[in-house]
Amino acid sequence: MTELAFQDQYADEYAHCYGCGRLNEDGMKLKSYWDGEETVCRFTADPKFSGGYPGFLYGGMIASLMDCHGAATAWAAKARTVQQEATRFVTASLKVDFRAPAPTNVELEVRGKINEIKGRKVVVDLTLSAAGKLCAEGSAVMVEIPINRQEG
Numbered sequence: 237m238t239e240l241a242f243q244d245q246y247a248d249e250y251a252h253c254y255g256c257g258r259l260n261e262d263g264m265k266l267k268s269y270w271d272g273e274e275t276v277c278r279f280t281a282d283p284k285f286s287g288g289y290p291g292f293l294y295g296g297m298i299a300s301l302m303d304c305h306g307a308a309t310a311w312a313a314k315a316r317t318v319q320q321e322a323t324r325f326v327t328a329s330l331k332v333d334f335r336a337p338a339p340t341n342v343e344l345e346v347r348g349k350i351n352e353i354k355g356r357k358v359v360v361d362l363t364l365s366a367a368g369k370l371c372a373e374g375s376a377v378m379v380e381i382p383i384n385r386q387e388g
């Protein structure tokens with residue numbers, strides 16, 4: 237059985253994100269899934285995304301991976317909790333602590349854990365690891381777009 241990624245279940249109008257939109261031809265097309273009570277997203281970064289030193293990822297990309305996986309985790313958490321499809325979550329706040337350099341050309345694992353669900357807000361705790369080593373951790377406040385937001 238092939239499990240559908242969270243991002244592949246977004247409505248078309250919300251599927252254009254550079255990080256995770258399935259309809260963005262130039263994007264990274266990140267995919268997030270449930271793993272028990274946590275969520276997981278795996279991604280191997282091309283060396284062109286290096287930071288100041290060859291072989292290691294630049295910080296903006298680390299934040300981007302955590303951001304997109306956080307938004308997808310919020311979407312899935314809402315869908316699982318209220319048994320009703322959510323619209324799309326946008327990032328209100330993203331905090332990242334960089335604990336160790338993250339390598340390029342190595343599969344990275346981004347994990348999400350629901351910290352709080354309150355109304356349209358979902359707070360997600362996030363980690364990013366490489367070969368079991370923690371490289372970054374943080375949290376994101378994600379807010380669901382109201383259905384009529386685009387019309388206003």
Ligand SMILES: CCCCCCCCCCCCCC(=O)SCCNC(=O)CCNC(=O)[C@H](O)C(C)(C)COP(=O)(O)OP(=O)(O)OC[C@H]1O[C@@H](n2cnc3c(N)ncnc32)[C@H](O)[C@@H]1OP(=O)(O)O
Binds near residue numbers: 324325377
């Ligand atoms: C950007 C959307 C455009 C239109 C949609 C087109 C589709 C796009 C689809 C793709 C999108 C692209 C995806 C991307 O690229 S997401 C990356 C970029 N992110 C954005 O562009 C988002 C810009 N910001 C906003 O649009 C608004 O500020 C949002 C929607 C986030 C909240 O404003 P809104 O007035 O709606 O909500 P609220 O004020 O009632 O707050 C609700 C709850 O959240 C809490 N909170 C809020 N901010 C913060 C904060 N900084 N720290 C901590 N908490 C914060 C707040 O206390 C409250 O919680 P509580 O007090 O009840 O506990």
